[in-house]
Amino acid sequence: MQKQDPQSKAALLERAPAYAQTVDLDVDVHLIDWEISERAKRYAGCCEYNHLTEQITITLAWAAYQEYGWAEFTGTIRHELVHAWEFQHFGDSTHGTRFLQKAREIDAPRYCRPFTEARLQLVCTNEDCGWHLDRHRASKSVTNPDDGYRCGRCKHRYEVQHVDSGACWRTNDEYERVRQWLGKDW
Structure with missing residues (x-):
């Protein structure tokens, strides 16, 4: 059984x-x-x-x-x-x-498929690059994208996008404004 x-x-x-x-x-x-x-x-x-x-x-x-x-x-x-x-x-x-x-x-997968949707995304600002990276939490690369962080492919600057609202930011000040603006929808 x-x-x-x-x-x-x-x-x-x-x-x-x-x-x-x-x-x-x-x-x-x-x-x-x-x-x-x-x-x-x-x-x-x-x-x-x-x-x-x-x-x-x-x-x-x-x-x-x-x-x-x-x-x-x-x-x-x-x-x-x-x-x-x-x-x-x-x-x-x-x-x-x-x-x-x-x-x-032992038939173990190398990676597991995603089981949650990302709340945030890092998106390269270089139009020719296309790099993006999903994020679930407000890590330093999310809250302070202008603190020396760069695109993982071309090393260009990136912006952070709040997936549900479409709001974007490139600095900590902008992050703080978006976070306040979204309030409970963060």
Whole structure:
């Protein structure tokens, strides 16, 4: 009999490590701490390693799970397990060749599809470039775009756009005015 998909954060926290134990990967799942994030908007999962204690923590995004469902979300779990495997065996982890090879072996995706719409976007002001980058939070590159930040492709200046309203800014002063103007619609 097939288990019902987790319907709560607690159920997901129980099911994810149990699923991880079934993945054919030389990783000690019992040594991994598991957490749920209700705030994550950019990542479906995250694997962190404390070099001092050698503790590994896998954090899973609740919003991603709700968007993907269990069948797709197991790919996220496998992806984070590859990071845990690298940490346990090599003390570091990237998305390099070693990661990609192991991910292919266990059918783990390299990237997860977006599960939330970006609230903000950095857009290059060079008409010939076309570069843009989604943002979900008001980071320094959003609030202070004139503080030495540049386009990721051509190094030209960019502007920040609030996606829902279309409001744009290039300086911190303009950001503050737009933020005040949008009020609760920020």
